[in-house]
Amino acid sequence: MTSRPLATLSLAGRDLVSMRDFSREELLAFLDEATQFEGNEQPILRGKVLGSLFFEPSTRTNLSFSSAMQRLGGSVLGFADSKVSSTAKGESLVDTIRVVENYCDIILIRHPLEGAARLAAESTELPVVNAGDGTNQHPTQTLLDLYTIRQKRGRLDNLKIAFVGDLKYSRTVHSLIETLTHFDNELFLISPPTLRMPPEFIEELDARGTAWREDEDFFAVASDVDILYTTRIQQERFPDPVEYEKVKNAYRIDRASIERIGGRVTVMHPLPRLNEISRDLDSYPGSAYFDQARNGVTVRKAVLSMLLGVTRT
Amino acid sequence: MSDATQETLGDRRPEGAAETFVKVSALREGTVIDHLVSGTALKVLSVLGMRFEGAVTIGLNLDSRKAGRKDIIKIERRELTPAEVARIALISPRATFSIIRDFKVVRKFTPELPAVVDGLVRCPNPSCISNANWVVTKFLVVRPDPLRVRCHYCERSLKKEEIELL
Secondary structure (H helix, E strand, O other): OOOOOOOOOOOOOOOOOOOHHHHHHHHHHHHHHHHHHOOOOOOOOOOOOOEEEEEEOOHHHHHHHHHHHOOOOOOEEEEEEEHHHHHHHHHOOOHHHHHHHOOEEEEEEEOEEEOOHHHHHHOOOOOOEEEEOOOOOOOHHHOOOHHHHHHHHHOOOOEEEEEEOOOOOOOHHHHHHHHHHOOOEEEEOOOOHHHHHHHHHHHHHHHHEEEEEEEEOHHHHHHHOOEEEOOOOHHHHHOOOOHHHHHHOOOOHHHHHHHHHHHHHEEEEOOOOOOOOOOHHHOOOOOOOHHHHHHHHHHHHHHHHHHHOEOOO | EEEOOOOEOOOOOOOOOOOOOOOOOOOOEEEEEEEEEOOOHHHHHHHHOOOOOEEEEEEEEEEOOOOEEEEEEEEEEEOOOOOHHHHHHHHHOOOEEEEEEOOOEEEEEEEHHHHHEEEEOOOOOOOOOHOOOOOOOOOEEEEOOOEEEEEEOOOEEHHHHHHOOO
């Protein structure tokens, strides 16, 4: 096994709590490092332990981080349900972190309360990775989205990117859009009126000089875009089921709709999907949603190794 | 230094109109908080704890050349702490503070909001960790005017009218 310290831009010891904490240069460092892990599984994290604290259930993120850690030779301990932790006995989050820090080298936390990862990071000297805090941040999802965009289109600037569906509540969309303000792209925000992007995000786009256009009509803008990022419209957001019925299939994407807009767009989705993406799109070459899931492991390998201050030779 | 003895509650009178302003006794020692956003004076008094040694004079919805309408508060025998000034600045960012000693304005200032506001604002997001654990709240001032702050923990962005002081 050979490992080397990061020579140029070291992120060793940093927390990955919010995408707001990172510069464009640092984001690109994560992505560049991730490309080095494609198909490469040197056991550089042998002897390192990931403390994995899932205070609410998760399948993909939990398994993906465990896979990344174990494939690099590290090990994982923790819990996947707060009912089996001391939280069920009333222990505070800060106390839980102060105890767990003795057992591991890096802490991964998912928590239903927003800001929990920030509080955890302030409670320990160990690096803390946010695996989702309520509706706030899920930074490794954003990193894997950026990674996938760059992988499919070869760049992160000068792209036309359309976000489609629930732009009001989608944590994934909010985080990706905010992070894309580091880059020079044109954004299209396509949603029903009830699920428009909240004004504070629009203000941020304006403040950062990012070009954007809002529309309800998918076909009015979609023919010109490079990336189509679709989201699930969540039924629980609609107190009136009739309103949900009106919009649930408003932006259903299928092979015919992709061909109508030129057939060259990259289709992304954070998964799980319901009806937004037809299964007949799974064989379309531009469909990238399963690549996103695979890239999740690659990106998380880079995150774990960089924050631990070790990387591949 | 200007003379504070001739101050009235109100600063504009039509040319030739009769003197209808209510004269208030001049402050020997104390603080004048002027140019408060109209309608905020009672909230400011609430922030100050409503415990005062001397007289407190309040003017509500007065004419103002700058803002159209304003509130003003004169507090006898009290100078405010930096934390109190910061709280008032969150309620009314353009308020001016005049410190009066021996009837003279010895200092007049408009406070600048700090980049970070600790322990002054409650996060209105019920799902924020700062409402569930024992945490000193922290808000980042995104921009001072119009005021917008962001919770350090849940990252929820608040406008001035959404801010709830602790």
